[in-house]
Amino acid sequence: MFRLSVEEYAERVADLPVRPSAVQVEQLQWAVHRVAAEDLRSPVDLPLFRNSQMDGFAARSADVAGAPVELPVVAEIPAGAVEPRPLAHGGVARIMTGAPLPDGADCVIPVEDTTDAGDGRVRIERGRGIGEYVRNRGSDVHSEEVLVPAGTLLEPRHLAALAAAGVAEVPVLGHLSVPIITTGAELLPPGEPLTPGRIYDANRVALETGLAVNGIGVGLRRRTSDDPSEFAAAFEEVHRASLVITSGGVSKGAYEVVRDVLEPRGVEFGSVAMQPGGPQGIGVVDGTPVLCFPGNPVSTQVSFAVFARPLLRRVAGLPPIEADAAELAHAVSSVPGRRQFLRGLRTGGIVEIVGGPGSHLVAAMARANVLVDVPAETTELAAGETVRVLPL
Ligand code: AMP
Ligand code: MG
Secondary structure, three states, X not given: OEEEOHHHHHHXXXXXXOOOOOEEEEEHHHOOOOXXXXXXXXXXXXXXXXXXXXXXXXXXXXXXOOOOEEEEEEEEXXXXXXXXXXXXXXXXXXXOOXXXXXXXXXXXXXXXXXXXXXXXXXXXXXXXXXXXXXXXXXXXXXXXXXXXXXXXXXXXXXXXXXXXXXXXXXXXXXXXXXXXXXXXXXXXXXXXXXXXXXXXXXXXXXXXXXXXXXXXXXXXXXXXXXXXXXXXXHHHHHOOOOOEEEEOOOOOOOOOHHHHHHHHHOOEEEEEOEEOOOEEEEEEEOOEEEEEEOOOHHHHHHXXXXXXXXXXXXXXXXXXXXXXEXXXXXXXXXXXXXXXXXXXXXXXXXXXXXXXXXXXXXXXXXXXXXEEEEXXXXXXXXXXXXXXXXXX
């Protein structure tokens, strides 16, 4: 039976031995929002070859130094041209953006600076120096240089750079697998007809989509009654995973099925000085870490955001979701001795509290976009005071 502050409990959560995932090789399109497992080096120089930055005329800068001049157009080089012939002295080659520059040419005259002089000749109004409008081979990245460092959360721009370098597959950290067990004899899956005494299971979808939007793999999902043998069987089915999350059945009342089954197996139950989310269970069963959240839907969602999400994002190599500051729209009072995570709606830099303190208020929670973190010792906050807010 532990009694811990949020900070102390968060440290215990952070110490859980969640297994770092095995590396997987994914095609580029499936690698978005995954994490690069190693330094990804470019196998080639980029640009791949010296090419033109403009539609215009490849020239020798010495030949156009006396512009305006008229010169013969001795070749035409479209994008995709293969090994154009070296540029003859005193001539220019019509060239398209991205087309390879012929040997001998050292600059490009943009088409805007030219006029057709007839007879296969072009009038060049303005000369250009060596290298102007020329993209040199390897000027973006050299072969064997790191294109994307290990640990990068892969965004479309990273994948585009890899594609440009001809890389088709990337090693990424594997998904964590997090099974979910929701418990309660009263629970019904949404969509089924309601019968007396039953309520719909809000926690399964909160947890599975909470995992999904954080790029964490959802494992098996089970919903059980408060019958210990039923819960034990479900736990047996799911428990070889990165981390098991359960909801409900962790307090001190009767029918605390999660506690009754997992306490003898080494999971510790106790209370964290917070609201909502006070009763919590934590432990490792057969090598698999387990977090047991209280069943009230707001408690489950707050527990996920405050404890599970930082742990899982860190192990998955994802950046933390940082808390930031906002100004209270109105005064707030809070009970002493417990850190409160009030539901808040932040608009710009201002946050207002939505709904009351009850941890069953799912509709009010749905209107919130942050948790407003009120320290344990604080009892009154005035309008305009700065508070810490944790994005949901
Ligand atoms: P428990 O932690 O099991 O004592 O549950 C606390 C409260 O939350 C009870 O009113 C339960 O009916 C409710 N509850 C538990 N699990 C869920 C769930 N998955 N979805 C919605 N409400 C739940
Ligand atoms: Mg219950």
